[in-house]
Every structure is written in C-alpha cells, then in structure tokens.
Amino acid sequence: MIILALDALDLKQVQKFNSRNLMQREYGQTDLSDFEKLRTVVLWTSFLTGKNMEKEIPLKTQWEFKLAPQQTFAVSFKTYNTIDVPAFSFKQQNHAEARKLLKGYFEDEATLKEYDAVVWRNHKENKEEFFNAVGNFDLVMGYFDLADAIGHLSFGVTQKMAEVYQELDKMAGKVKDTDDCILIISDHGMKAVGRYGDHSRNGFYSFNQEVRMNMPKITGFYDLIRRIAENE
C-alpha cells in the first residue's frame, strides 16, 4: 500500500488546478467536525491511530509528540517505511528550521524567499526518499507539507499554489501505475486570508479503488487500512 500524506491538500484547490492524478477513482472531502482546532500533529496522529488525539497532545510540545508503532496501523504490515510522518518519523530538525524562518518572516528577520527555499529543499529530500522506498515495502507512507508550508504565506498567490499542486499531482502520477492500493490524504484544507492561508475544514481523500466512503472521518481510515494490510 502507498499513502501520500499531503498536508493541507484542499479539495477545492485540487479541482481548481484540475489535478487529475490526485483525483483518483474515488475522492472527496473528509469530515473534521470532531476536532475543535485543526492542528497538524493532532490530525495525523488521529489518522494513524484511529482515535481522536486532540486531548492527548498539548499545544506546546506537539511537535515532539511521538507514537509507538503499536498504536498505529503501520504494524499491520509485514514491512513498512514512513518518511517524515508527524509523531512517527518526523524530521524534527528540518521542520524546526522552517518554523524558525516562518517566525522570522513575521518578525522581519527572514525573507519569504529564504523560507520558501527551505520548504522546497525539505520537500525534495522527502520526495527522493519516498520514491526510493516505493516498491520495496508493504506500506510506504510519505508525508509532504509543501501545500501547507507554502500556502500559509502564499495561498493567495495563484502562480505559486499552481506550482505546488502541479508538483504534488506529478508525484501522484508517478505512483499511479502500480498494483498497490494508493491513498492520498490530507489532514485539513486551506482558506485564503488575503495573500496568506489558514487551515480549513475542507480536507481531502482519494483512493485508486472504490471504497465507497462518504465524507469519512479522518479516524475512519484506520480499520480500512488494517483490512488492506491483512489482504496483502
């Protein structure tokens, strides 16, 4: 199985940019109504464990929060490789560097160009690891925060977001000709605040098989993925 975990991938944007590879056989919006705040680590851990983790993860220490493999669907697979997955194989240093520049941008100590460069560098590093892993494990899950990280400071800049969606669509296109089950999923969507972008409840999921989910909750994928693991 292949899981493309694409932070802030938004259903409306996927449709706007006509990202055909991201729109697989079945796709739609996820239901995030069980969550008070749309926090990245909370949503991904809830996806991985099938449980709402909002109360268990304090805001201040969220980036350091770590799940045990046994808490997640990953152990249902004989072999797995996860790349940069929050609370699991998260690359603390890369993300801390990006967050430092994000803070620097608001405090006039870093430029948008510097911030974007680090975000794209991190993305390319993950992309290389992800494609090296595809085909060599029963589960490959790659996390990419490009749409979220670029979107927070440039969601209103259509040209930049088009580039982001084009890149993510190309990645989906590169894996689509496999026999594997492919799930593309986001933690939340994004909405414009002038040129900036804020988390929205317009999350996205997409399967290359018909699974007949209608507005699935992000915690609702856990059982399905475990069933897929049993059949592999």
Place this chain on the structure above:
Amino acid sequence: MRVHPILHWTELDVWQYVKQEKLPVNPLYFTNEGKRYRSLGCMPCTVPVQSTASNIDEIVHEIETTKTSERAGRAQDKEKAYMMQKLRSLGYM
C-alpha cells in the same frame, strides 16, 4: 460582486510590471536623502524607510534582498498580524 484581479500580486510583481510597461511612478518611491517610501498611504500613517534606491532596477534589487516587509512603514498590516496570531494558536511558533 467584488473582483480583485491583482490582489495576490507581491510588491516585487508590481515593480516588475511597472518596469515592463514603463509606467509613470510617484517620485516619493525613489530615494531622497537616504530615505524613500515603499508604500504610500495617508500622511500621518506612512513613514519612509532607509533606502538608496534611485531607479526601478535598484528598487527591484532592494525588494529581492530585503528582510523588511513592504508595509513596515505603515501603521497596520491587519492580515499579517491576524495570520501571525493564527499560526501561534496552531503551535507553529
């Protein structure tokens, strides 16, 4: 319905377009005794920034390398302040 066709343009986009189309420019945007205006608003809420840029090419170069926001000379930038607060509440900083 309100339409904002160039709302997403950055300061750099604007200057590159000014250069491309050779548009007339308010002289307050160019340096005068080491200072120039990057953003013009009403008199009491707009202040000049330190700059030696005396033509459009120098302005483009300055914007590409500056660490200061376009509206640093403005009293308010509500969207930026709002976004900073939101990102803080989500734990990004």
